[in-house]
Amino acid sequence: ELKVEQNPLFLSMQEGKNYTIYCNYSTTSDRLYWYRQDPGKSLESLFVLLSNGAVKQEGRLMASLDTKARLSTLHITAAVHDLSATYFCAVIIQGGSEKLVFGKGTKLTVNP
Amino acid sequence: DAGITQSPRHKVTETGTPVTLRCHQTENHRYMYWYRQDPGHGLRLIHYSYGVKDTDKGEVSDGYSVSRSKTEDFLLTLESATSSQTSVYFCAISETWAEQYFGPGTRLTVT
Numbered sequence: 540e541l542k543v544e545q546n547p548l549f550l551s552m553q554e555g556k557n558y559t560i561y562c563n564y565s566t567t568s569d570r571l572y573w574y575r576q577d578p579g580k581s582l583e584s585l586f587v588l589l590s591n592g593a594v595k596q597e598g599r600l601m602a603s604l605d606t607k608a609r610l611s612t613l614h615i616t617a618a619v620h621d622l623s624a625t626y627f628c629a630v631i632i633q634g635g636s637e638k639l640v641f642g643k644g645t646k647l648t649v650n651p
Numbered sequence: 652d653a654g655i656t657q658s659p660r661h662k663v664t665e666t667g668t669p670v671t672l673r674c675h676q677t678e679n680h681r682y683m684y685w686y687r688q689d690p691g692h693g694l695r696l697i698h699y700s701y702g703v704k705d706t707d708k709g710e711v712s713d714g715y716s717v718s719r720s721k722t723e724d725f726l727l728t729l730e731s732a733t734s735s736q737t738s739v740y741f742c743a744i745s746e747t748w749a750e751q752y753f754g755p756g757t758r759l760t761v762t
Contacts, residue, residue: 580755581754587750637701639751643691
């Protein structure tokens with residue numbers, strides 16, 4: 540059974556600082572997604588990582604995937620208040636079902 | 652934005668009553684999903700569909716049933732609602748090898 544763990548679950552940062560959110564998963568998978576959710580809102584797709592070594596960047600966020608280590612990271616560079624949100628990683632279950640297993644989410648708060 | 656709507660957006664119902672939530676898409680995507688989101692649990696898959704009349708259970712399917720008679724509609728039914736089913740329900744759609752797009756959510760309260 541695929542299990543997905545994110546850490547930390549809560550992260551309070553100062554503006555301008557860097558930090559990394561980690562997503563570990565327990566069984567083989569070659570696709571991983573990152574989503575953002577603002578309070579009271581739906582989930583918005585951030586990154587799609589489709590192969591080992593994949594790296595995607597958008598603004599101050601960069602995501603990477605290491606399928607051998609079963610690890611993805613979401614790196615935040617020079618955080619700004621607008622990045623405050625909850626971030627989820629989700630891993631595809633191998634076998635063609637297109638089902639995802641989500642981590643519990645990381646609630647990021649960026650303080651001035 | 653992907654064309655996904657959910658109805659109703661908010662509902663309050665009493666324990667023991669049946670409830671049906673609707674997800675409607677205009678994207679003609681093959682896959683449709685129902686999730687529930689609860690504090691401390693992230694999103695958990697209830698049921699999903701891989702085509703018209705083709706559905707399968709997810710992680711937390713007990714107490715829920717689904718139907719998909721048309722590509723664009725995926726219905727989630729709580730046959731007899733319980734307080735433990737108070738949650739925010741999200742519908743999502745996708746194509747093969749693509750990310751899932753989420754609807755706006757339905758907040759359900761069972762009293």
